[in-house]
Amino acid sequence: MEMPPNARPESRADGSPAAPAPIDGPDDDALLRLYARGDAAAARMLCARFTPMVHGLAFRLLNDRAEAEDVTQEAMLRLWKIAPRWRSGEARVGTWLYRVACNLCTDRLRRRRSVGLDEIAEPADGRPAVEVALQTAQRLAALEHALAGLPERQHVALVLRHVEGRSNPEIAEILGISVEAVESLLSRGKRGLKQRLAGRRDELGVLE
Amino acid sequence: MTSKDPYGATGSGRANDAAGRKDDHLDDDAIDVLFALARARDVAPTDDFLAAVRHRALMMQAPPRGRARRGFLAFRGARLWLSAIAGPHRAWAGAGVLAACLVAGLALGFLAPPPVGDLPVFRAALGSNGNGGTVETGLPPLDDLMAEG
Structure with missing residues (x-):
């Protein structure tokens, strides 16, 4: 299996992905305080810093852009509401947002599970039928389907660790x-993932 | 685990046995490649969505106007006071509220008009001192004036 050409190059010593680098500027707590005082520049900076992060996590967990946008709006709305009462030092803004987004996504994953996984269509690949692109899409679909079959907590933990690049303490x-x-959670999740993907080896191109 | 017994009746050797186990589980490298694909996937929000989030953030920040603003300020004042009462400066917060009530009470006492009947001008006009007697105006009673006239 070849690596995708646009794979993120940075990684830790153990091969796991590195967490995204923070954007330069004032720290998150200071920005949130400024936001609460009505500073428009702080609002823009907070949006630029956290919206892509929350959206990325929600998209990877839910595999649906519209749902990811709903979750992102809701999480950011909660941040704006809590800004005047934010207590510095108790939690990091990013971690707090991740927690809110994870909870919102878990709720949606549970609702999906209640309607049945088979009813959820796998994403279609609308790009030209280039072999590599097609195989990439198939592999991603297989991974997402296998992740969706895991218990929600395992699913969220695996995505946070292996896709988002968060550390175990985080x-x-x-x-x-x-x-x-x-x-x-990670150990059981990875084991479950391997078992679920084993039946789709041909699709994944592992035998090639 | 695999349904194939590695030492079963198929008579397959170690290579087949290993292949059988491989069919059951993907190795870590294969999983890592799949995760790398997931990482490389474009999950960035659209510009329109980013603009909508930014707009919402600025809207949430904008202070209300007019009556809504007065209500908002009253609410914030009440919340500030409640948090002060719950905090280490509760004595000052309590004393402040008592002082504010005292000042408000005094102001109302000075500014509010007394009952209409208590004003001297009306007492004179009504011919009553408020106790059922005649007001001492220095003039003879009206009936005497009429009789003389």
Whole structure:
């Protein structure tokens, strides 16, 4: 299997992805305080800093752009509302937003599960039928389908760790559980993922 | 695990056995490649959506106007006071509210007009001192004036 040409190059020593680099400027707490005082520039900077982050997580978890946008709007709205009462030092803004987004996504994943996974259409590939692009789309669809079959917590933990590049302590803070529980979730999740994907080896092109 | 017994009746050797296990699970490298694909996927929000979020943020920031603003300020004042009462400066917050009530009460006492009947000009006009007697105006009673006239 070849790596995609636009894969993110940066990674940690163990091969896992690195967390996205923070945008330069005032720290998040200071920006939020400025926002609460009515500073329009702070509002713009907070939007630029956090909207893509929350949207990316929601999109990867829900695999639906419209739903990801709904979750992002809701999470950002909660941030604006809490800004005047934000207590610096208790939690990082990014972690707090991740937690809100994860909870919103988990609610939606649970609702989806209640209607049945088979009723959810797999994403279609609208690009030209270039072999590599087609195979990439198939692999992504297989991964998303396998992730969707896992329990929600395992799904969220795997995406946070292996796609978003968050560390285990960060994931523990986001999910509100211990680091050991995160490791257990990740281990069980990865095992479940491998079992679910094993039946789609041909589709994934692993045997080539 | 695999339904194929690695030492089963198929008589397959170690290579087949390994292949059988491989059919059951993907190896870590394959999973990592799939995760790399997921990372490389474009999940950026559209410009329109970013603009909508920004607009919402600025709208949430804009202070209300007119009556809504007065209500907003009253609400913020009440919230500030409640948080002060719950905090370490509760004595000052309580004293401040008592002082404000005292000042308001005094102001109302000075500014509010007394009952109409208590004003001297009306007492004179009504011919009553408020106790059922005649007001001492220095003039003879009206009936005497009429009789003389």
